Amino acid sequence: MSFLPNILFAIILFLGIGFFVKNVKKLIRNIKLGQDIDRTDNSSARWKNMAMIALGQSKMVKRPVAGFLHILVYVGFVIINIEVLEIIIDGLFGTHRVFSVLGGVYNFLIGSFEILALLVVVAVVTFWIRRNIIKIQRFWKPEMKGWPKNDANYILYFEVVLMSLFLLMNAADFHLQHVAGGFGHYHEAGSFPVSQIIAPIFDGMDNSAVFMIERAAWWLHICGILVFLNYLYYSKHLHILLAFPNTYFANLNPYGQFDNLESVTNEVKMMMDPNADPFAAPADPDAVPAKFGASDVQDLNWVQLLNAYTCTECGRCTSSCPANLTGKKLSPRKIMMDTRDRLEEVGKNIDANGGKFVDDGKSLLNDYITPEELWACTTCNACVEECPVNISPLSIIVEMRRYLVMEQSAAPMELNNMMTNIENNGAPWPYSQMDRLNWKNE
Amino acid sequence: MSENLIVPTMAEMMAEGKQPEILFWVGSAGSYDDRAKKITRAFVKILNKANVNFAVLGTEESCTGDVAKRAGNEFLFQMQALMNIELLNAYEVKKIVTCDPHSFNCLKNEYPSLGGKYEVIHHTQFLQQLLKEGRIDFNKETYKGSRITFHDPCYLGRANQEYEAPREVLSQTNAEIVEMKRSKSTALCCGAGGGQMFKEPEKGDMDINVLRTQDALETKPSIIATGCPYCNTMMTDGVKFSEKESKVKVLDIAEIIANAQDL
Numbered sequence: 001m002s003f004l005p006n007i008l009f010a011i012i013l014f015l016g017i018g019f020f021v022k023n024v025k026k027l028i029r030n031i032k033l034g035q036d037i038d039r040t041d042n043s044s045a046r047w048k049n050m051a052m053i054a055l056g057q058s059k060m061v062k063r064p065v066a067g068f069l070h071i072l073v074y075v076g077f078v079i080i081n082i083e084v085l086e087i088i089i090d091g092l093f094g095t096h097r098v099f100s101v102l103g104g105v106y107n108f109l110i111g112s113f114e115i116l117a118l119l120v121v122v123a124v125v126t127f128w129i130r131r132n133i134i135k136i137q138r139f140w141k142p143e144m145k146g147w148p149k150n151d152a153n154y155i156l157y158f159e160v161v162l163m164s165l166f167l168l169m170n171a172a173d174f175h176l177q178h179v180a181g182g183f184g185h186y187h188e189a190g191s192f193p194v195s196q197i198i199a200p201i202f203d204g205m206d207n208s209a210v211f212m213i214e215r216a217a218w219w220l221h222i223c224g225i226l227v228f229l230n231y232l233y234y235s236k237h238l239h240i241l242l243a244f245p246n247t248y249f250a251n252l253n254p255y256g257q258f259d260n261l262e263s264v265t266n267e268v269k270m271m272m273d274p275n276a277d278p279f280a281a282p283a284d285p286d287a288v289p290a291k292f293g294a295s296d297v298q299d300l301n302w303v304q305l306l307n308a309y310t311c312t313e314c315g316r317c318t319s320s321c322p323a324n325l326t327g328k329k330l331s332p333r334k335i336m337m338d339t340r341d342r343l344e345e346v347g348k349n350i351d352a353n354g355g356k357f358v359d360d361g362k363s364l365l366n367d368y369i370t371p372e373e374l375w376a377c378t379t380c381n382a383c384v385e386e387c388p389v390n391i392s393p394l395s396i397i398v399e400m401r402r403y404l405v406m407e408q409s410a411a412p413m414e415l416n417n418m419m420t421n422i423e424n425n426g427a428p429w430p431y432s433q434m435d436r437l438n439w440k441n442e
Numbered sequence: 443m444s445e446n447l448i449v450p451t452m453a454e455m456m457a458e459g460k461q462p463e464i465l466f467w468v469g470s471a472g473s474y475d476d477r478a479k480k481i482t483r484a485f486v487k488i489l490n491k492a493n494v495n496f497a498v499l500g501t502e503e504s505c506t507g508d509v510a511k512r513a514g515n516e517f518l519f520q521m522q523a524l525m526n527i528e529l530l531n532a533y534e535v536k537k538i539v540t541c542d543p544h545s546f547n548c549l550k551n552e553y554p555s556l557g558g559k560y561e562v563i564h565h566t567q568f569l570q571q572l573l574k575e576g577r578i579d580f581n582k583e584t585y586k587g588s589r590i591t592f593h594d595p596c597y598l599g600r601a602n603q604e605y606e607a608p609r610e611v612l613s614q615t616n617a618e619i620v621e622m623k624r625s626k627s628t629a630l631c632c633g634a635g636g637g638q639m640f641k642e643p644e645k646g647d648m649d650i651n652v653l654r655t656q657d658a659l660e661t662k663p664s665i666i667a668t669g670c671p672y673c674n675t676m677m678t679d680g681v682k683f684s685e686k687e688s689k690v691k692v693l694d695i696a697e698i699i700a701n702a703q704d705l
């Protein structure tokens with residue numbers, strides 16, 4: 001019967017990871033609903049981007065306070081995974097602090113985990129204060145009501161609880177290591193710079209009670225981690241994983257360079273070539289009729305959909321958007337959140353209909369994003385520049401403008417006039433092309 | 443005054459069997475907009491003074507299609523681009539300079555994959571080169587005691603990472619150069635990009651150019667320097683809105699240099 005906890009642990013671990021893998025598969029399936037785009041070129045520049053931006057946090061520190069605090073939480077998260085590895089081994093094989101054979105190195109590791117855990121708690125509390133008490137503007141925009149606001153706070157609560165359990169567990173362990181005559185298998189291992197400050201609360205307590213607390217903290221800590229892992233899929237916190245592929249596959253071209261639609265090039269060349277025979281090329285019967293621009297998530301490319309899942313809703317984009325700063329409806333963050341919400345809706349539709357999307361009479365355009373938002377964009381790239389993980393809300397805005405203009409002829413009237421002028425006079429203004437050099441003699 | 447501008451066209455050059463060193467892409471704003479035409483003329487004065495072997499397309503030039511593309515009309519953009527490319531390639535153009543960051547970006551980044559591969563330079567970069575090579579010099583006293591703040595155009599700055607050239611040119615003037623709180627990669631848009639120049643803004647609390655002009659006015663400048671015809675218009679309107687036009691001038695960098703040459 002002594003194997004019971006190990007078996008229980010194995011089952012919990014299996015369920016926790018299994019459910020996560022199932023969701024990750026769904027995530028990948030959803031991202032692949034997007035159009036194909038080749039982002040495999042120049043892999044050295046891509047690795048470098050990932051190393052600098054995702055791993056090195058180079059864009060986070062542009063806002064130093066949030067950047068520094070974020071690095072604490074991030075480093076804490078990465079390093080503490082070594083501790084999680086130990087917990088998993090201990091859990092599966094019934095060992096206790098299996099890495100303690102490392103001796104001095106182990107003391108150093110545990111000591112640094114504890115200090116990081118404390119710093120994480122400090123950072124997370126500061127984050128909570130910034131969001132809920134100081135009420136930093138970008139966290140209180142209209143799109144941040146309800147779930148997005150709660151989600152952010154849940155993550156912070158989760159992290160405080162996990163770190164506290166970790167420190168409580170260590171404190172109890174520290175206490176048991178030092179009781180006269182020793183207690184069970186709690187031999188002296190590890191260095192506890194933070195938790196030994198907490199340890200005195202166990203003084204005078206029954207050893208078996210302290211043992212129960214240690215075990216409870218251990219179980220709650222690892223179960224909490226598994227729950228948190230599975231929470232990721234439903235949360236903006238998914239960025240801790242997707243920031244890496246997202247920075248790898250990000251656009252490497254100059255921000256000002258918009259893609260030239262190939263389908264359009266073919267049509268325009270056909271129009272301009274007087275010798276072209278429109279019937280010469282046999283039509284491919286299987287070809288999907290080309291749709292210009294995007295009205296729904298399936299029309300976007302998979303990198304744009306990956307962007308949507310990666311967005312952390314930090315709002316740095318929105319707080320630098322000139323349209324948003326002057327009170328217009330456009331919020332680049334909302335563009336990303338809407339894309340994700342719609343993509344999730346489409347994914348659920350597919351699941352409910354046996355793997356096939358059944359038209360639900362809705363689309364990203366109009367039901368989520370209004371033309372008013374799209375037309376307020378100045379294409380200035382401030383949002384793209386600001387994003388700490390290289391998301392491009394602008395590329396989605398442009399794609400949807402393309403749909404409005406080329407599929408629906410639904411540009412604002414003034415823009416239609418401008419475009420008619422270009423067609424007729426080769427200039428956005430209604431002046432004759434013959435007057436182009438008049439400035440010379442004025 | 444007009445008699446001292448020498449502006450050869452590509453067609454004239456070709457008729458004489460000559461090939462200019464660079465093509466000056468004037469752009470639609472630079473050709474038609476009354477304010478932007480002054481920038482065009484100022485830049486040509488500098489080109490003439492520096493004996494730059496250049497030509498313009500003149501009546502053969504057409505819109506790059508940039509603004510159509512930003513507005514979502516990829517068809518119209520590509521029609522314009524392919525027509526322009528045909529013309530530019532026929533004249534065997536290798537090097538293009540332009541005062542408009544929108545044309546600059548479009549010609550430099552979006553024409554190549556459609557068959558138009560040229561070396562494209564923004565006029566502030568070209569002025570930087572001319573100064574470095576000692577091909578232009580100007581009266582250093584003209585701007586002594588002035589305060590100049592430079593407004594980064596989105597399509598030169600963020601879009602193409604060129605922040606230094608305009609600043610280096612301005613640093614030669616002996617004026618005090620002051621930076622706005624939002625500058626370089628964090629600069630605020632003037633409000634005219636992405637097709638906004640041609641339409642009323644969406645409903646909001648204020649217009650973008652008013653906010654951006656506030657950024658500029660906070661530095662207490664005597665001159666707001668621009669490097670884009672759209673920015674120039676937007677900042678000029680912003681200064682008027684703030685009723686500061688008697689104290690603050692909005693000038694393109696080409697105008698700043700041309701003025702200091704007493705041209």
